[in-house]
């Protein structure tokens with residue numbers, strides 16, 4: 422496999438407390454990787470560390486063989502890592518299209534914006550219909566789609582989605598994951614954080630299980646679902 426993102430022995434935390442304890446993980450180029458684990462066990466912190474929003478206390482992270490050490494968050498975006506945070510974090514008073522265009526704020530992305538916008542609208546036709554609508558008036562699922570679309574507008578090599586299912590109805594969660602799977606199937610590298618393994622098991626090439634800030638298991642989704650003892654031990658399933 423061609424490794425896109427590599428984490429080696431990553432430790433980080435807040436104040437006196439470490440949240441991640443020596444996490445090592447390799448993410449392949451193309452397709453879906455999922456980080457699963459209970460709430461509060463460090464999944465968001467892991468994405469924040471990759472995005473340069475948390476200084477590492479030990480270890481290293483590299484993208485395509487290039488170390489990200491010392492890069493600012495905007496330099497990490499420019500290097501190709503796009504982080505769609507938990508919740509919608511849209512600009513509520515702006516329209517769908519204005520929110521989408523904010524994703525292409527870096528000069529290199531701005532030149533590509535019209536082409537990428539067409540791609541986002543092809544993938545998420547509902548957003549095209551609602552492109553003039555103010556973001557605060559969208560449904561929860563539509564807002565989530567705008568967040569994903571805005572992430573795509575940045576044109577990253579790796580798209581990181583922090584719990585895109587959060588707070589949505591089951592049918593809407595299915596729609597979101599259909600879009601995620603379609604993107605991954607088209608070759609986009611995606612790292613998703615999810616609490617419920619069953620939602621990603623049939624879609625993710627690799628699932629990594631984070632428990633108390635440690636990576637306790639990783640493997641294919643089908644393999645995880647066939648291991649009820651792991652689900653029970655770590656996810657209480």
Ligand SMILES: Nc1ncnc2c1ncn2[C@@H]1O[C@H](COP(=O)(O)OP(=O)(O)OP(=O)(O)O)[C@@H](O)[C@H]1O
Pocket residue numbers: 435436440458459460461462463464465466467584
């Ligand atoms: N800004 C912060 N300051 C101090 N502690 C924090 C901060 N953010 C998170 N933590 C703590 O770090 C731990 C891991 O949190 P994190 O958000 O990474 O977990 P998570 O697995 O993503 O959970 P969730 O899905 O609920 O966000 C938790 O104990 C949390 O209280």
